[in-house]
Amino acid sequence: MPAPSPLQLTAAFAPIDEAMAAELIGRTHGLAVRSIARLATERDDTFRVRTDRGTVVAKFAHPLDTAATIEGQLMVLAALEREHPGLPVPRIVLARDGARSVAVDDDAGDARLLRVLTHLEGETLGAAPRPLSALRALGALHARLAAAIAAIGDAEPALHGAATPWNLLHLEHYGPHVDGIAQPELRDEAARVIDRVGRSVLPRAAALPAPLAHNDLHGDNVLVQPEPFAVTGVLDFGDMTRTPRVADLAVAASYARGRVSATSDPWAAARAYVAGYEAEQPLTDEEHALLPELVLLRLAQRGILNSAIAAANPAAAAYASRNLSAIARDLRELGASIPSTIGASE
Structure with a gap:
């Protein structure tokens, strides 16, 4: 598969703010958000979220990132957890319906794929x-x-x-x-x-x-x-x-x-x-x-x-x-x- 040009890598998108992110995480994953903080990234919206069930990391993918690409990443994380539990990588926090990722809409009306992962210390x-x-x-x-x-x-x-x-x-x-x-x-x-x-x-x-x-x-x-x-x-x-x-x-x-x-x-x-x-x-x-x-x-x-x-x-x-x-x-x-x-x- 040919790689996209840097134009896709640099494509602008409307950031999701903390309040909207907290609401979406609560709705899709049933987590009561106690605090939320944005993490610096190049291409998506990522947050450290303290919830009633511990701290997690929520990632809202860039609108141009496809479901197949995100699912491939999650398949690898799931296989690493199953087959190599000693490797220090994040674990997937499933949505309320058992899905590994959930499609949500941002303020601009763009579909964004949300996945939630465990937070690793260090x-x-x-x-x-x-x-x-x-x-x-x-x-x-x-x-x-x-x-x-x-x-x-x-x-x-x-x-x-x-x-x-x-x-x-x-x-x-x-x-x-x-x-x-x-x-x-x-x-x-x-x-x-x-x-x-x-x-x-x-x-x-x-x-x-x-x-x-x-x-x-x-x-x-x-x-x-x-x-x-x-x-x-x-x-x-x-x-x-x-x-x-x-x-x-x-x-x-x-x-x-x-x-x-x-x-x-x-x-x-x-x-x-x-x-x-x-x-x-x-x-x-x-x-x-x-x-x-x-x-x-x-x-x-x-x-x-x-x-x-x-x-x-x-x-x-x-x-x-x-x-x-x-x-x-x-x-x-x-x-x-x-x-x-x-x-x-x-």
Whole structure:
């Protein structure tokens, strides 16, 4: 399935306010709302809700998100709960009629799909610098989660995930928008990566198997307990798609440097993350060789798409653009010393 253009990713919608959200949650799920607070997101309306039955997270999907896409995410969460109860992912809170999601109308008359999930405790991984050992632990958990999602995706019926411009291999859907980046340094660095990787790396990556993958395991989607360190939650399955496992790993590894204190080796954090992953799921020599350039490509992709979101949607601009300066720095400094490989064959 081809991915949509960033225009769909950036399509505006009428936000649901807290009062309306509380009323809808009470009506569809029979929960008495005691307090409700909006959570910052790029593309939907998400709320932390304290109810008579504990704290939950309510997500009202973007009007353009299809029922099939949302149901695919919920099928994976249900299968993870059933088959891998030890993995720290949200559980589905069923509606009063037993449904996993419910169609509701917002103030603009647009149909929105509401799903309610359990609330997981912890602080975000990105809330404070972490030791390299924490990244190794997260990498190991990522490998276990990746294997579980891949197996679920290949069961009957097979799942294909979202048609999303966040799929790293779909360069044709985000690369042409590089000129839309406002910051000159970030624009130039991203353009250089796209030109180089598009010619030399993506054809090799596209030849690899493409299982279903989380595809968005970054610091704001991971909850942790800091002392002793433990991962308490992996969130946001909205960008699940079929992509090579090395691309899914590169997505996560691209955020690693921003989660640790400064080190003399700009690639140290990515190496620690990959080492943890490989303790559970060893990579092939080809995957080791592809990783560095795919990490840089993910940084370029983030610069392009977050710039597009910020330009098109003023309500999401602050959230979408919050990391653009760090992305430019990482592209410059990681790009100055690209290793030939990351992993066991180094």
